[in-house]
Amino acid sequence: MRQLNLDQLRTLIAIADLGTFSAAAKALHLAQPTVSLHISELESRLDTPLVVRGNRRVTPTAAGAVLVERGRKLLRDTDDAVDAVKRQTEGRTGRVRLGASTGVVVDLLPQVLEVLGEGHAGIDVEVSILGSYETMARLAAGTLDIGLVAMPQPPLRDIVVTPWREQPMMAFVPRRWKAPKRVTPAWLATQPLIFNDATTHMYRLAMAWFAAAGFAPRARIELNYDAAIRSLVAAGYGAALLPLHQTKDAAIDERVQVLPLLPRLTRWQGIAHRQHAALDGATQSVLKVLTTFRQR
Template sequence: MREISLDRLRTLVVISQLGSFAAAARQLNLAPPTISLHVAELESRVGATLLTRTRGQVRPTVIGETLLVRARRLLTDAEMALDEVRNQVQGLTGRVRLGASTGAIAHLLPEALEHLRSEHPGIDVQVQVLTSQASLVQLREGLLDIGLVALPQVAGKGLAVTAWRRDPILAYMPADWQPPAAVTPKWLAERPLILNDSSTQLSRVCTEWFATAGLHPQPRIELNYNDAIKRLVGAGYGATLLPQEGEAMEADPRLVCRPLRPGLWRQLGIACRDARQERATTFVLQALERLGQ
C-alpha cells in the first residue's frame, strides 16, 4: 500500500488555511497543476472528496477535516523531529556514553562535567563504571562513545587512543605507621598490602615497580574500588599504591600518603572511535582535554 506523502498533506493544510489553490501554490512555490495533483492523489488514496469550492472559497469536507486534524499533528511531529536532529547535529543537544574507572569518575570527571553543563547544558553524558578493557570492547561494539583508559593500550582497528593526563602514584598508609618521607619498594613490601585487582593496568604498573627491586609481595586483598581501598587503609588493614586523582575532598586523619622512590606514574588516555565524531561527543572531548591540561 502506497504511503501518504507529507508534502501532499502540507499542501492540503495550506489550502485549507488560505482557502485557495492559487494562494497555496504561491506560498508553497509550486505550480498550480502540482497543487491540484497533490489533492487528487490524496483523494484517490482515501477514496473520498477532501475539498469543495463554495462561492470561490475552497473549504474542507467533513472527511477532509478529519484528515486535516491528523495532517497538522503529523507535520508538527515531523518538524519537531527535524529540530531535535538539527540541535543534535549542531551539538546543542545529544547523548554521549562514557566509560571510566570509579576513581576517574569520582575525582576527575566532576570538573569536566561541571564545565560541560555550563557551556553545553543540552548534552547528556551517561557514565558507566568500566575497566579499560571493557571500555575498549564497548567502543568497538558501538555501545560507548568515549572511554577513559589506563595506558598503554592497543587500540585496535577503528579506535584511537590519545594520551590524556599523567598522575603520580603515591603510597597510602595508616597514620600510626610513621612512614619515611619517601617510600621504597623494600619498605612497603615488608608490610601488609591492599592492591588493585591483577587484571588492571594499575596493578601491572605497581607489580613492575616492586619487581625492579627484585620483590614480588602478595597483597592481603585485591580490589578495584579505590575509595574502598582507602577506607581499609584508614582502618589499619594495610597500605596501598594509588594515583593522586585531583584534590582530596575530605582528608582522613587516619591515613597518610607519601611519594615513592623511585617515582611512579599512572598515565590515562582517551579512547574513542577513529571516525568523525558527533558534535556533542566533540564537546565532551574538549572538556576532558581541558581537564587533562
C-alpha cells in the same frame, strides 16, 4: 492505497488556511498548477472530494476538514522527528555510554558532567564503573561509546586511544606508621600492602616499580575500589600505591599520610573511542568536553 504524501498534505492545509489556490502557491513557493495537481492527486488517492471551489474562496469538504485536522498533527510529528534527528546529529541530544574507573568517577567525572550539562543538557551520559581491560573490550564490542582508561593499552582495531591526564602515584601510609619522607621500593616492600588485583593496569604499574628495584612483594589483600583501599590504609591494615587525585587526598582522612615515591611513578590516563567517522553527534560533544580537561 498508496501512502499519503506529506507535501500534498501541506498544500491542502495551506489552502484551508489561506482560502485560495494562488495564495497557497505563493506561501509554499510552488507554481499554481502544482498546487492543483497536489489536490487532485489527494482526492484521487482517497476517492473523495476534499475542497469546494467557490467564487472567492476555497473551503474544505467534511472529509477535507478531517484530513486537515489529522494532517496538522502528522506534520507536527514529522517536524518533531526531523528536529530530533537534527539535534542528535549536531550533538545536542542523545545517550552516551561511558566507562571509567572508580577513581575517575569519584574525582573528576562530576566536574566533566557539570560542564557538559551547562552546554548540552539534552545529552544523557550513562556511566559504568569498569577497569581498563573491560572498558576496552566493551568498546570493541560496541556496548560502550567512550572509555577513560589507563595507558598504554594494546592496540585494538578501530579503537583510538589518546593521552588525557597524568597522575603521580603516591604512597598512602597509615598516619601512625613511621615512614620516610620519600617512599622507596625497599622500604615499602617490607610493609603490609594493599594492591589492586592482578588483572588491573594499576597492579602491573606498581609491580613494575618494585621489580625495577629488585623486589616482588605480595599483598595482604587485593581490591579495586580506591575509597575502600584508603579506608583500609586509615585503619592501619596496610599501605597502598594509588594515584593522587585532584581532591586533597591527604585531607580525606587525618589517619592517612600521602607520601611521594622515590623513584617517581606516573600513571597516564587516556580517552578511548571508535574512529571519529563512526561517532554520533552526542558522543562527539562529550569528547569535546573531555578534551577541555586534558593536561597539556
